[in-house]
Amino acid sequence: MTAVERQVVVPVPPDRLPALRRRISGVLITTQILGGLGVATGIALAAVLAKEVSGTESLSGLAPTATVAGTAVLSMPLAALMTARGRRPGLVLAYLIGAVGAGVTVLAASIGSFPLLLCGMAAFGAASSANLQARFAAADLAEPEHRARAISLVVWATTIGAVLGPNIAAPAGRSVTGLGIPAAAGPFLWAAGIFLISAVVVAVLLRPDPLLTARALAPAEEQSPAARSLRAGVAAVAASPRARLAVVTVAVAHTAMVSVMSMTPVDLAHHGAGIDLIGLVISAHIAGMYAFAPLMGRLSDRLGRLSGIGLAVGLLAGAVFVAGTAGDSHGQTAFGLFVLGLGWSAALVSGSALLTDSVPQPARAAAQGLSDLAMNASAGLGGAAAGLVVAQASYAWLNFAAACLLLPLAGLALFTRGRQTEKAPASG
Numbered sequence: 001m002t003a004v005e006r007q008v009v010v011p012v013p014p015d016r017l018p019a020l021r022r023r024i025s026g027v028l029i030t031t032q033i034l035g036g037l038g039v040a041t042g043i044a045l046a047a048v049l050a051k052e053v054s055g056t057e058s059l060s061g062l063a064p065t066a067t068v069a070g071t072a073v074l075s076m077p078l079a080a081l082m083t084a085r086g087r088r089p090g091l092v093l094a095y096l097i098g099a100v101g102a103g104v105t106v107l108a109a110s111i112g113s114f115p116l117l118l119c120g121m122a123a124f125g126a127a128s129s130a131n132l133q134a135r136f137a138a139a140d141l142a143e144p145e146h147r148a149r150a151i152s153l154v155v156w157a158t159t160i161g162a163v164l165g166p167n168i169a170a171p172a173g174r175s176v177t178g179l180g181i182p183a184a185a186g187p188f189l190w191a192a193g194i195f196l197i198s199a200v201v202v203a204v205l206l207r208p209d210p211l212l213t214a215r216a217l218a219p220a221e222e223q224s225p226a227a228r229s230l231r232a233g234v235a236a237v238a239a240s241p242r243a244r245l246a247v248v249t250v251a252v253a254h255t256a257m258v259s260v261m262s263m264t265p266v267d268l269a270h271h272g273a274g275i276d277l278i279g280l281v282i283s284a285h286i287a288g289m290y291a292f293a294p295l296m297g298r299l300s301d302r303l304g305r306l307s308g309i310g311l312a313v314g315l316l317a318g319a320v321f322v323a324g325t326a327g328d329s330h331g332q333t334a335f336g337l338f339v340l341g342l343g344w345s346a347a348l349v350s351g352s353a354l355l356t357d358s359v360p361q362p363a364r365a366a367a368q369g370l371s372d373l374a375m376n377a378s379a380g381l382g383g384a385a386a387g388l389v390v391a392q393a394s395y396a397w398l399n400f401a402a403a404c405l406l407l408p409l410a411g412l413a414l415f416t417r418g419r420q421t422e423k424a425p426a427s428g
Contacts, residue, residue: 012213020213021141025153027205028134031198032157035095035131038194040165041172041187042102042124043067049105049184050121054114065380066118068258070101070125071132072376076230078129079369083228086209087137087365088202091130095199098127102192109185124188127195129372131158135348136368139356140210145301148308148353152297155349159290163283211365218361233366236359242305243367245416246355249309251374252409253347255382256316256402257340260323261285263386264337267395271328281334288341293349296342300350305357306417308350313410315343317403324399 012020043064050063074094082090101123108117135151142150172190173183181189215228237243264285265278273281300308323336352371359367389398 012208012217017141020208021143021150024141024206024210025138025150027201028138028154029157030205031091031095031201032131032134032154033160034194034198034201035098035127035134036158036161037165037168038098038102038161038191038198039124039127039131040162041169041194042105042165042191044166044169045173045184045187046121049109049182049188050114050117052182052184053109053112053117059114062118063121065384066121067125067128068376068380068383070122071128072125072373072380073122074126074129075132075372075376076369078126078133079233079366079372080230082133082211082369083230083233083365086212087133087140088206088209091133091137091202091206092199094126094130094133095195095202097123098125098130099192099195099199101126102188102195105188106181106185106192109182109188110180120188124191127191127198129376130198132372132375133368135352136356136364137206137210139353140214140364144357147356148300148305148349149294149297151352151356152293152295152300152349155293155297155345156290159287159293162286162290166279214361227360227362228366230366230369233359233363233368233370236363237355237367237370240358241416241419243355243358245309245412246305246351246358247371247374248409248412249312249347249351249354250371251378252405253312253316253344253351254375255378256320256405257289257344258379259382259386260320260340260399260402261337262383263390263395263398264323264333266390268330268333270395271330273330277330281330281337284334285337285341288338289344290341292342293345296346296349297353299346300353305350305354306413308346309354309413312343312347312350313406313413315339315346317343317406319343320399320402320406324396324403 046063046067047060051060054060074097078090078094081093101120104120105117105124106120108114108120135154138150138154139147168190169187173186176186176189177183237247261282264281268278268281296308299311319336319340319342321336322339323333326332326336352368355367355371356364386398389401
């Protein structure tokens with residue numbers, strides 16, 4: 001046995017599982033609030049900082065793009081670490097890399113190096129990867145019939161940080177002006193401290209490790225190290241139509257959401273909206289993404305994962321229609337963005353739960369990392385293409401393109417439902 005295998009947690013008695021689930025969920029919710037706060041605080045002024053350092057507005061979009069790219073690139077290595085050693089080391093490392101990235105971003109801003117800034121922003125994306133992986137950690141020990149609800153509670157916790165983050169960006173900027181650091185880099189200095197706190201909370205309190213505990217509870221035939229490899233995770237997704245649907249659902253929903261959301265402020269400004277109104281529209285969108293996640297989790301647990309995905313497709317389709325036909329109606333655009341957030345929430349919760357249900361326990365961490373890789377890589381491409389579509393055509397055509405992405409997803413969902421009548425989530 002390896003050192004890691006010797007440290008596997010002794011199986012928890014059944015009567016202690018409910019209390020352990022609550023404690024693990026509480027720790028994950030706490031770190032999700034902190035991590036979401038750190039990410040939102042930094043991202044709020046990322047484009048502004050990139051413009052100041054590069055000296056041109058045309059390069060400002062590369063900063064958030066670098067963050068998305070970093071999140072995608074780090075998804076599989078972090079999944080490999082979690083597969084080998086458990087959730088705790090992976091989450092701690094992700095937050096530490098995010099803290100280092102935030103520090104490098106501050107240094108880059110101070111010396112005026114744009115390439116170094118992009119490197120820092122890419123490492124900063126590791127914190128986003130940790131926030132995404134936390135939802136799967138919540139599912140490790142959840143009862144199968146309550147798995148979506150467990151995921152949704154962690155997703156919901158992001159609401160607090162996502163709302164507070166942009167609001168503390170300004171005081172964070174003012175706090176560093178006396179240190180010779182550009183004000184736009186102040187939020188990243190604060191984010192570095194927040195990520196360090198998150199890493200400490202995970203290292204100290206996320207015990208026993210939920211993934212290792214779930215493995216200890218698994219049948220003996222599922223204890224083979226080969227069954228936990230990255231190759232096994234990819235093979236498990238490839239072998240399961242429902243797992244493939246889950247990966248496609250999350251990737252398509254995230255791509256559609258990021259593409260439309262990223263260009264909505266541009267369209268609103270084109271139609272005369274001020275910064276305050278744009279902020280309110282994006283705030284409503286964020287509320288749709290996170291605040292109603294527990295509702296989406298309950299619906300997915302009660303009605304089934306495929307029904308949850310069907311709801312997501314319907315909401316996303318309605319959202320892009322409303323937003324794409326809004327024209328100069330700011331209220332209609334705001335409503336469309338709110339519904340877009342709801343659709344994303346339903347897709348993320350139902351898709352994540354379906355993926356966890358559909359692959360064997362040993363391969364879950366690797367399969368989940370693959371899902372996050374596909375999710376962020378496709379969204380990065382979508383976000384980059386969105387600007388080109390709006391520049392060459394219009395915001396309405398961008399929404400039409402997003403609707404076209406939903407058609408194959410809807411077809412795959414119907415095909416999967418037709419091949420296999422939805423059944424109760426797999427145990428384990």
